[in-house]
Amino acid sequence: MLELHQLGYRYPHADKAALADVSLAVPRGCVLGLLGPNGAGKTTLISHLSGALAVQSGDIRIDGQPLQQVRAKAPTRIAVAPQDQAFYPMLTVAENLACFAAAGGLSRARKKARIDICTQFAQLEQFAGVRAERLSGGLKRRLNLAIALLPEPELMLFDEPTVGVDPQSRAFILDAIKSLAQAGAAVIYASHYMEEIEAIADRVAILDQGRVLREGPLDALLSQSAMLLTLAADGLDAQRLSRFGTVEQGAAHWRIHLNAGTGPGPVLAALEAEGIEVRQAEFGRHDLEQLFMALTHRSLRD
Ligand SMILES: Nc1ncnc2c1ncn2[C@@H]1O[C@H](COP(=O)(O)OP(=O)(O)OP(=O)(O)O)[C@@H](O)[C@H]1O
Numbered sequence: 313m314l315e316l317h318q319l320g321y322r323y324p325h326a327d328k329a330a331l332a333d334v335s336l337a338v339p340r341g342c343v344l345g346l347l348g349p350n351g352a353g354k355t356t357l358i359s360h361l362s363g364a365l366a367v368q369s370g371d372i373r374i375d376g377q378p379l380q381q382v383r384a385k386a387p388t389r390i391a392v393a394p395q396d397q398a399f400y401p402m403l404t405v406a407e408n409l410a411c412f413a414a415a416g417g418l419s420r421a422r423k424k425a426r427i428d429i430c431t432q433f434a435q436l437e438q439f440a441g442v443r444a445e446r447l448s449g450g451l452k453r454r455l456n457l458a459i460a461l462l463p464e465p466e467l468m469l470f471d472e473p474t475v476g477v478d479p480q481s482r483a484f485i486l487d488a489i490k491s492l493a494q495a496g497a498a499v500i501y502a503s504h505y506m507e508e509i510e511a512i513a514d515r516v517a518i519l520d521q522g523r524v525l526r527e528g529p530l531d532a533l534l535s536q537s538a539m540l541l542t543l544a545a546d547g548l549d550a551q552r553l554s555r556f557g558t559v560e561q562g563a564a565h566w567r568i569h570l571n572a573g574t575g576p577g578p579v580l581a582a583l584e585a586e587g588i589e590v591r592q593a594e595f596g597r598h599d600l601e602q603l604f605m606a607l608t609h610r611s612l613r614d
Pocket of ligand 1: 323324326329330348349350351352353354355356357504
C-alpha cells in the first residue's frame with residue numbers, strides 16, 4: 313500500500329506550490345488514475361515517488377515505511393515508465409533489456425527469465441534484434457514498459473505513457489498495465505486523457521493546480537456528481553436559468569449543472585409557465601470530463 317500524506321512541494325523560485333496538501337492511498341491490485349490538465353502537478357508527484365524530487369513537506373510511505381527507507385533498501389520495488397524514451401537508442405531491444413537487467417543487479421538465472429517474461433509481456437519478441445532508435449513510437453513505449461518491469465516492481469508509475477502512440481499500441485499498453493495491477497502491483501497512471509482513465513482506473517484522483525479536488529472509485533465520483541440538464545430553446549438567458557444551478561452557454565444549447573435536490577421536471581415546468589418552448593432537453597449525470605469542468609471551470613485540454 314502506497315500512502316501520501318499532505319505532500320507539498322514548491323520549486324525553487326516558483327511563486328506558487330506545484331503540490332499542496334496531497335493525500336492519496338493506492339492499495340495493491342489497484343490502478344489509481346491521476347487526472348489533470350497540463351501543469352496540474354502530475355509529473356511533480358510522480359517525480360517524488362521515483363526519487364527524483366526529495367520530499368519538502370508531508371510524508372510518503374510504502375507499507376507503513378518511509379519512502380526514502382524503502383528506496384534505500386530495495387530501489388527496484390518502485391518503477392517508473394516515463395513519457396520520454398528511457399533506453400539506449402543505439403542498442404537493440406535485446407541489448408537494452410540485458411543492459412538494464414544487469415544494472416538492476418538481477419542474478420544470472422533470474423536475469424534470463426525476467427528478460428524473456430518482459431519481452432513476451434510487451435510483445436517485443438520479433439523486434440529483439442532491432443536497434444531501439446528504429447522502433448515506432450508505440451514500440452518505444454513498449455520497450456520503456458518492458459525495461460520498467462524487469463525487476464518485478466510492486467509499485468509502478470506511468471506518466472502519460474501513450475502520448476503520440478498509435479491506437480493499437482495504446483490499447484495494448486492500457487491492457488498490459490491493467491494486467492499488472494490484476495497480478496498484484498499498485499499502479500499510478502497519470503494522464504490528461506479522460507477516456508484512458510475511464511478505461512483503466514479503479515480509483516481516480518482529479519488534480520488541478522497542485523491540489524486533489526476529488527478522489528475515489530470512478531463510479532462513486534460520478535454518482536456523487538451533479539445532474540446536468542442540457543436545453544435548446546429560444547428566449548433562454550443566464551439570468552433566467554441561474555436560479556436552477558450553474559449555467560454555461562454552448563453554441564446551440566444551454567447547460568445547467570443543477571443545484572443539489574433540483575430535478576429536470578421543475579425546470580421544464582417553470583420554463584413552460586414562462587412561455588419558453590423547449591426544443592430539446594437532455595438530462596443525466598456528469599461524465600468524468602464534465603465533472604472535471606464543473607470542478608475546475610476548465611477543460612482537460614486547456
Ligand atoms: N523545474 C521546474 N521549476 C519551476 N516550476 C516547475 C518546474 N517543473 C514544473 N513546474 C511547475 O509546477 C507545476 C506542476 O507541473 P507538472 O509538470 O508537475 O504538471 P503536470 O500535471 O505533469 O503537467 P504536464 O501534463 O504538462 O506534464 C506547474 O505550474 C509547472 O509550471
